[in-house]
Amino acid sequence: MVFHFSLEEINAFANQFWDYVNDAKVFAFHGQMGAGKTTIIEALCKSKGVKDVMGSPTFSIINEYVYIENDKEQIIYHIDLYRLKDEQEIIQAGVEDCIYSNEICFVEWPEKAPHLFDENTVYVFIAVVNEAERKLKIELPSHSMKEQS
Numbered sequence: 001m002v003f004h005f006s007l008e009e010i011n012a013f014a015n016q017f018w019d020y021v022n023d024a025k026v027f028a029f030h031g032q033m034g035a036g037k038t039t040i041i042e043a044l045c046k047s048k049g050v051k052d053v054m055g056s057p058t059f060s061i062i063n064e065y066v067y068i069e070n071d072k073e074q075i076i077y078h079i080d081l082y083r084l085k086d087e088q089e090i091i092q093a094g095v096e097d098c099i100y101s102n103e104i105c106f107v108e109w110p111e112k113a114p115h116l117f118d119e120n121t122v123y124v125f126i127a128v129v130n131e132a133e134r135k136l137k138i139e140l141p142s143h144s145m146k147e148q149s
Contacts, residue, residue, distance in 0.1 A: 003136045004129065010040065013136075014047035020138060024122045026099055028110035031126030036134055040126065041078055041106045048104070050076060057108075058082055061093045075103040081112040090116070 001020055005013040021027075029037045038056045045054055049067040057063040057080040065076045077098040084090050090113045098105050099116055110117060123139040 001138050001140075003138070004133065005136070006133050007036070007039070008132070010043045011047065014040075014043040017044060017138070018047060021122055021140065024120070024140070025102060026105045026117065026121045027107065027124055028117055028121050029106060029108050029124045029126065030110065032128070035126045035128050037108045037126055038078075038080075040124075040134070040136070041108075044106070045076055045078070048074075048076065054078070056080060062095065062098060075101070077101070077103060077105040079105065079107045081107065081109040084112060087113060087115070 003013055003016065029041065031037050042054045045052075045065050045067070048069070050065040051067075052065045054063065054065060057078050061080060061084065063078040065078065067074050067076065079095055079098060081090060081095065084093060084095075090096070095107075095113070096116060099107070107117075110123075120141050122141065125137040125139070127135045127137075129135050
């Protein structure tokens with residue numbers, strides 16, 4: 001599925017995103033530097049009800065956010081692999097534990113560790129249309145019941 005939206009429409013897009021991906025947990029975000037990966041992830045977190053202060057995990061590597069769903073506290077992990085050098089560093093940082101935690105996990109720069117992502121991963125490709133608009137392609141797992149377009 002391909003979405004086109006302006007940054008002013010990002011909150012409406014976030015709601016559509018959750019409707020489309022259903023109960024998926026792991027999301028691999030691809031896009032050039034400055035494409036808006038962190039901004040989009042923040043909108044997705046807000047749409048889930050995250051109230052925490054959010055920001056880029058470029059230096060912390062992993063940010064953890066909390067939201068309430070079905071009267072239960074849930075966690076979202078926001079991971080940025082940009083600064084990590086190799087598989088050993090990625091494992092030491094705890095990235096693998098987050099990805100396999102069964103919590104929502106957003107990963108920026110997943111191409112740094114493609115082996116971490118299994119057949120349940122949703123791949124998200126972000127492209128800059130212009131300063132205020134983005135094109136976002138979502139590739140659901142092949143076994144997903146939703147139709148891709």
